[in-house]
Amino acid sequence: MIKILSGANAQSVIRGEYFVNADFGYGNGTSFVISNTGEDVAQALNIPFSAFPGEGYHFVFFRTRDSNGLWSQTTRRLVQVGQNTADATAVRGEYFIDEDYGVGSGTTFNINPSSSDIAQGLTIPFNAFQSPGYHYVFFRTLDIENTWSSTARRLVQVDDQLGEVQIANVEYFFDNDLSFGSNAALVLTASSDSTWQILIPPTELPQKPNWTFANDSLFLRVKENTKTSWGITTRVEQLVCSAPTDALISGPSLVCNGESASFIASADSTNNSTSYSWTGPGGFSASEANSGEVASEGTYTCIISNGVGCTVSVSHELHFYLFTRPNISITGPTAKGLGETVNLIAVIENAIENYSITWLKNGIPFFVTTPPGLSASYNKGPEDNDTITAVLGNSTGVPCYPNDTSAFLEVHLTPSGTWLKEEPRNLSIYPNPASTFTTISKCDLGSAILSIYNSQGALMKKVLMTDCIHLLSTVDLPAGLYVVFLDNKMGNRTKQLLVID
Helix, strand or coil: CEEEEEEEEEEEEEEEEEEECCCCCCCCCEEEEEEEEEEEEEEEEEECHHHCCCCEEEEEEEEEEECCCCECCCEEEEEEECCCCCCCCEEEEEEEECCCCCCCCCEEEEEEEEECCCCCCCCCCHHHCCCCEEEEEEEEEEECCCCECCCEEEEEEECCCCCCCCEEEEEEEECCCCCCCCCEEEECCCCCCCCCCCCCCHHHCCCCCCCCCCCCCEEEEEEECCCCCECCCEEECCCCCCCCEEEEEECCCEEECCCCEEEEEEEECCCCCCEEEEEEHHHEEECCCEEEEECCCEEEEEEEECCCCCEEEEEEEEEEECCCCCEEEEECCCEECCCCEEEEEEEEECCCCCCCEEEEECCEEEEEECCCCCEEEEECCCCCEEEEEEEECCCCCCCCCCCCEEEEEEEEECCCCCCCCCCCCCCEEECCCECCEEEEECCCCCCEEEEEEECCCCEEEEEEECCCEEEEECCCCCCEEEEEEEEECCEEEEEEEEECC
8 A cells, every 4th residue: 555645726625536557537537535625635645555557666646626526637646566565654855956866875854753644845955956947856755664765856946036936927828839928918916825816818718610628728837026037837737617607597397288488598607709509309499598489398408608618508397287178068957937946057077176167147147156066046037048157267276277168058938937028127247347258148139239448439349249148258358447338229238347357
């Protein structure tokens, strides 16, 4: 078993992964737990001997993942693996510059305190280097069993004027370096922990077809506030794509069967270059934030892109409320003598619970029933014909349910009955106010012209009444006050009608 000490800086490191010799891609390595999560972590990584293909020197790669799901850069370490390798306390170390003169021939440094896991600074005097500039520093440690570790290498910049480093600005380029100081630059403000967030505007991203964060390389280098020279150019291993955030689709999830719907996709961090790509059932596609009308059940997905390869996908389910239209019919006698009882029964099919039945005789309500009561009765009067209407009411809280299903039955006076012909009655309207329908009753013989005028005197409807009553739909009439005008051989009659939503 070997141990590797690793440090990371991220939003909030929550786990890591490692692999030996070959990288199989992000998320495909051997996972390990971060014991103390946070922005800065330093912990031992224990890798079993069986994870290596054999004894000798191997490369171990490791990286960490933060709470936003983003991976750090990948770090590589050369390690020596042997079956007899065990935890041993490191007692001293040595370093050499640019060239290795052999184990034990470098400049020694103490380990304080001695330990199997160490993390300490190494200060090398300026005169140990042959000249200012870039040099390689190699170092290794010796344990109490007199065994040397593998040799590590670091590239450093040497300057006789180096003091406390304060980064003033940074320049970056994609693939093509225009030379030091000639690339796009950003001015940096002071940072308490020597870390900075680099935000590159979309206008500075490569303007070429099919550019993506995953396929192009970003290079950075920094300059101190007191220097004219630039630091080492570093290639960024993994870029963070600032995709649109808080994406959502607004629109209905349930509509009545046969109706259509439309959706609107939205997200934060969008701009004029944002594009939308819709897909859905039956080959549906659209390219605007508004999907336009859709008329099929299923999942609709919109991919929102900010124009630089950063995308977010959001989906929405649409379903239809399916129902079978209810039906109502009336059974009862078609003729009765004067004063006899007329017994009526409503027959309901496919009705949902909580409905009601309103009974009307010649347009005038006389009874309301709810299940299980489906019958009504009245005594036959002197009218020659009674028009019986049974109206099925809307079921409470059920969407897409019709509330204008009706049935009619004519009950005539038998010849044996005796009656005196009545003078024409006044015009009758029920219900009034009305929301979806109302019954107009004139209760005299002969046809009549029925006209509906609004409050400005405009004619809204005109129908011919051939029966004693007329069921008038008010669905197409805006809410307001109307005048109902009836004209027949018995004269003219008017009555006000109030239509509500």
